[in-house]
Amino acid sequence: MSNVSLKGLKKSYGSVEVIPSLDLDIRSGEFVVLVGPSGSGKSTLLRMIAGLEAVNDGTVSVDGEDVTERDPGDRDMAMVFQSYALYPHMTVAENMTFALRMRGTGEATISKRLADALRMLSLEGLDQRKPGQLSGGQRQRVAMGRAIVRQPRVFLFDEPLSNLDAKLRARTRIELRGLHDKLGATSIFVTHDQIEAMTMADRIVLLDKGHIQQVGSPREIYEKPRNRFVASFIGSPEINLLEGDIRDEGGTIFFEQFALRGAWPDIQPGPYTLGVRPENFDISRAPLEGGVSLEVGAIEYTGSDTFVFGSSPLGELTVKIDADGQDMADGLRAGETLHVRPAAGAWHLFDASGSRVPEN
């Protein structure tokens, strides 16, 4: 178990700055997910930690030890690649033990660790196969096995689940997280998939254009997004972001026609953005006091929930009708009108610069 500390890390390709300057501390035994849209610098950051990418400035240290200038092979880190990157000319067993053999680890240790890993990953009986004879899921396991047998200080994952089909991906998520807990390792996991980030992470690091937008537990990120970018990146379907004005009417704060009772009593009036997640609406067929009408455009039925996409006087809205409201959802047709109102307390307010306005 090891902590990883990044200080003032910078990366640019010519005049293109990929990571302007980044600080991050990863605690020992933690599962950290780096998530962001493409071009956010998340993969570059992981590759800098691995040593595959040169660092322009700043330091990478593991357990307080500066490894910035070390070769990737001398950092005691193992990496699982998106394409798995198995050695095509080696068998499963040779692939998994390669790093140990290159380090001159004893034969007894190697075969014990190999047997453990094969069992842990249910790869028994496949150890003499070549990668070309394995299915995608099996290759993915071999790639993980190759990392596990090394018992490295840090595990690095570069979108290792994105080549699996949806069903296998969901199962592997749970298995991978289980492995992490069993091994007590420090893991850094890169993905563009917010579901992977939310379900697997102890802490999420949300990146955009090389800047850390927010670091926090999945819950913190979802419930207290620090800015508009974080709010709209995490959550599916996306959060509703409504543009409008805040005004004070005799002590009650209004955002357009919505009364924001109890929150932000001292707020400055002016233009703001109100964020409301699709599940945080009161929905009714009859008009709601302080609500808006919603003309139904499209309906998506997912089994447990129904999502309604429509237009309101404040712009396009997505609202979720959960299992309790299925009676209402059943007869709903496009073109009909619903009435919706943000549920009390589930408001996210962002100022003109996009930053979250803290609740009192």
Add this chain to the structure above:
Amino acid sequence: MAAHHTEIKARRNRRWIIFSLLPAATLFIVLTAFPVINLLGLSFFHVEWREGAAQFSLVGLDNFTRLFTQEDIFWAGVRNNIIFAVVAVSCQMVLGFSMALAVKTAGSRGRAALTGIFLLPIIVPPIVIGTMWRLIMGREFGLANTVLGLVGLGPVDWLGNPDLALASVIFVDVWHWTPFVFLLMLAGLESLDGEVLEAARIDTSGRWQQIRHVVLPMMMPTIVITLLFRVILSFKVFDEVYLLTSGGPGTATEVVNFSIYRTFFRQDQVGYGAAMSVVTLFSITLVIILARAFVQRRAARRQAAA
């Protein structure tokens, strides 16, 4: 009905395949198989030129008997050619592979410059190469001896000394053909999976381990093809020998192709030259078949062991 229909379609398809392959196949047979058969036929004759016409007289295996019992120069050429092939091709493979690795690791600007410089020798026409190296390696006024003279060494008779001449020819051949090997190796390296190479960087300590255990095994198909190609071409070496030493001094740089050329064209012994060609052709073919069988057997054995 449907089965009948597909049958017609299959037949029509087969006819289409045969007819579309026919022109290429005919051309191949006429241009490749026919000369070989003709050569084989010629090797059983003694040909003389009399009154402007060729006189063929059947001599059976006489040409072959003579080749295996009385010939010296040809067999000296075979010996030289084997030395030439082994040394020159080994050097070319090692150098070409190392250069390709260096270029692959270099940055994009360095890569363009290095590739340009490395490729120069293949662009130069063979006649220019021969003349150029004769000027460099000349005994009296050669550049090599002039430079050696500056540091008080030499002069060395690069092409006239029987102990050195073959080495000099090998040197020029290495200079000439290494870029070709380099180019094929670079193409091979570029086609390797980048993530696998990165995985190797993480799993190994040191560059040598990566090359020995990951890059070389993955490059094997390219290496085998290049090696085969270069070995065959090195048994066909002619221009360099002709221009640098003409096979001399004595038989020091005699090679198979040169013996055949001399027998055919200088001495007008067409039948005897044909016999030499036939022996050379079948020996090389046999070696290739054996080498391939060996490689395949080894691959099969490794597969079976796995």
